[in-house]
Amino acid sequence: MSERIVVTGIGAVTPFGDGVDVLWQSLIGGHTAAREWDDLRAEGFRVTVACRVPGHGPDDATRGQRLGLAAAREAIACAGLPLSDTIAVCIGTTMGESVAFEQAAAGAPFRAGSAAANVFPRALADALHINGPVRAYATACAAGNYAVGAGADLIRSGAARAALVGGVEPFSRIAMVGFSRARAMTPDVCRPFDRNRAGMQLGEAAAFLVLERESDARARGAAPLAAIRALGLSCDAFHPTAPRPDGSGMAEAMRRALHEAGIAAGDVGWIAAHGSGTVASDAAEAMAIRATFGREQPPVSGLKGALGHSMGAATAVSAIAMTLTFRDRVLPPTATLLEIDPQLDLNVIAHVMPAPALRYALNCGYGFGGLNSALLMEAA
Amino acid sequence: MSVHCIDWWRDERAFAAPAFDDASRWIATSIADRIRGTDAERTGVYVATGDAGVEASLALWREALEQGADFANPRAFPWTLASSLAGHIAATAGVRGPVYTLVGAQEAAAAAAAHAAADLERGRVDTAIVGGADMCGDVIRAAFIILRAGTAAPARNSARAGTGTDSAARAFGALIDALEAGSAVSITAPYEPDVTVQLAMVIESAN
Numbered sequence: 001m002s003e004r005i006v007v008t009g010i011g012a013v014t015p016f017g018d019g020v021d022v023l024w025q026s027l028i029g030g031h032t033a034a035r036e037w038d039d040l041r042a043e044g045f046r047v048t049v050a051c052r053v054p055g056h057g058p059d060d061a062t063r064g065q066r067l068g069l070a071a072a073r074e075a076i077a078c079a080g081l082p083l084s085d086t087i088a089v090c091i092g093t094t095m096g097e098s099v100a101f102e103q104a105a106a107g108a109p110f111r112a113g114s115a116a117a118n119v120f121p122r123a124l125a126d127a128l129h130i131n132g133p134v135r136a137y138a139t140a141c142a143a144g145n146y147a148v149g150a151g152a153d154l155i156r157s158g159a160a161r162a163a164l165v166g167g168v169e170p171f172s173r174i175a176m177v178g179f180s181r182a183r184a185m186t187p188d189v190c191r192p193f194d195r196n197r198a199g200m201q202l203g204e205a206a207a208f209l210v211l212e213r214e215s216d217a218r219a220r221g222a223a224p225l226a227a228i229r230a231l232g233l234s235c236d237a238f239h240p241t242a243p244r245p246d247g248s249g250m251a252e253a254m255r256r257a258l259h260e261a262g263i264a265a266g267d268v269g270w271i272a273a274h275g276s277g278t279v280a281s282d283a284a285e286a287m288a289i290r291a292t293f294g295r296e297q298p299p300v301s302g303l304k305g306a307l308g309h310s311m312g313a314a315t316a317v318s319a320i321a322m323t324l325t326f327r328d329r330v331l332p333p334t335a336t337l338l339e340i341d342p343q344l345d346l347n348v349i350a351h352v353m354p355a356p357a358l359r360y361a362l363n364c365g366y367g368f369g370g371l372n373s374a375l376l377m378e379a380a
Numbered sequence: 381m382s383v384h385c386i387d388w389w390r391d392e393r394a395f396a397a398p399a400f401d402d403a404s405r406w407i408a409t410s411i412a413d414r415i416r417g418t419d420a421e422r423t424g425v426y427v428a429t430g431d432a433g434v435e436a437s438l439a440l441w442r443e444a445l446e447q448g449a450d451f452a453n454p455r456a457f458p459w460t461l462a463s464s465l466a467g468h469i470a471a472t473a474g475v476r477g478p479v480y481t482l483v484g485a486q487e488a489a490a491a492a493a494a495h496a497a498a499d500l501e502r503g504r505v506d507t508a509i510v511g512g513a514d515m516c517g518d519v520i521r522a523a524f525i526i527l528r529a530g531t532a533a534p535a536r537n538s539a540r541a542g543t544g545t546d547s548a549a550r551a552f553g554a555l556i557d558a559l560e561a562g563s564a565v566s567i568t569a570p571y572e573p574d575v576t577v578q579l580a581m582v583i584e585s586a587n
Contacts, residue, residue, distance in 0.1 A: 182457060
């Protein structure tokens with residue numbers, strides 16, 4: 001087995017506010033950040049409940065870059081990482097700097113390079129004076145996991161000494177229109193795996209992890225918080241927006257992560273599920289979990305009831321929650337869950353749960369185009 | 381272990397704007413025709429693009445501004461994502477392995493190729509569809525190569541188009557120039573950083 005790639009720093013800006021502490025306390029407390037927004041109502045949106053980040057200025061064409069920089073700075077400070085030109089920056093996003101597109105559609109000057117996904121890693125690398133490999137992963141709502149896996153691979157291969165990896169997703173009115181008009185959004189509150197779940201809820205977030213070789217981290221006195229073991233990827237090759245109903249593509253991503261790490265399904269102690277809260281996606285994911293884990297199904301949490309769906313940043317936020325879960329040995333609940341859908345036959349947890357022996361956990365995220373990802377993490 | 385380029389395709393075509401869906405179908409169909417018979421579970425798609433999703437994003441929001449947020453046609457929404465092209469290639473070709481979209485110009489092209497070569501090297505896939513596409517403007521441009529690990533199948537020629545390195549498609553076009561010149565039919569790929577460098581060198585040498 002190659003040397004472990006460990007997490008030494010984490011940072012997040014989420015609808016609960018700035019920082020991983022408020023994120024974690026809110027998740028453990030079972031809170032939701034969903035609330036009504038007057039501006040969305042005034043603008044004529046059908047759905048006016050969302051999970052948006054408080055503060056950080058207006059919804060303008062650089063908001064995502066500001067959110068990303070705040071989260072990145074927290075992660076780097078947490079790691080105590082000396083910045084250099086051998087640090088990679090890998091960022092996942094779904095919509096990019098969405099407001100830049102919205103302003104261009106209204107007639108403002110437009111340049112793809114200032115709006116598309118690669119604006120985020122370039123802006124962060126410039127602001128932080130990092131000259132290592134810079135990569136933008138536009139892999140829909142699985143993008144955060146892609147970025148984490150890519151950063152770990154860059155370190156393993158020797159292309160980078162450390163990596164700043166994560167996801168950035170500023171609030172997107174284009175996505176609000178798209179999801180709403182596709183009738184994928186709930187007008188109420190997102191309730192993953194609930195019997196009466198009625199759809200997803202749009203979120204906003206930026207989240208970053210600092211990755212290093214374990215020996216490098218320990219050599220400079222940094223304490224590993226968790227480890228990145230393997231990323232499993234697959235594609236449904238089925239439909240532009242809908243998952244395969246049997247969940248076979250999702251299950252394949254889970255199996256690939258387990259296979260690459262060389263561990264058994266029964267070793268996984270927790271799943272941070274995609275749990276979008278739509279009827280079809282949650283049903284497919286439940287089938288995938290049952291197919292992969294059988295009778296050894298671990299506890300499952302869906303964090304989108306608390307945070308909404310921050311698309312390309314969602315799995316990066318979940319990776320931070322996973323890191324904190326390993327630290328504190330407690331599993332965050334599925335906020336907003338009222339009644340578990342018995343047809344799903346999942347071990348969904350509604351309340352915070354101790355996990356003293358937790359060693360491995362799986363972070364799942366899926367996106368349009370049938371993109372499936374499962375990131376296997378390990379306790380430090 | 382070596383990574384071999386067994387086939388390539390590039391072309392450019394004018395579409396009536398907005399071309400996001402028709403252009404993606406054209407590219408996806410052209411590529412799918414070239415990988416028939418490969419193991420879908422063991423094939424990956426690695427796309428680099430600077431502007432996939434842009435036309436659809438602008439079109440959807442223009443309609444929202446004109447019709448109201450609650451009345452815009454959602455048909456364009458899946459195409460607003462930069463990953464829509466790669467997803468469409470995968471769906472059309474039946475690919476069920478990793479599907480990547482990296483955003484940018486030449487650096488994204490090199491990164492996409494590096495991901496493909498690394499996945500081949502590590503045994504995650506047997507076949508990799510790797511390329512770039514420029515999806516905005518009057519002319520849609522695409523250039524793709526098909527890589528395989530551990531084989532020595534002869535490469536075949538395909539259509540020619542312009543080259544350059546200011547976009548992902550042009551970067552792969554330049555790589556194809558080198559392939560057609562016979563300078564890089566077989567790509568040695570011991571590990572990712574070497575692959576990145578070597579592909580970049582091939583791209584540079586073709587200009």
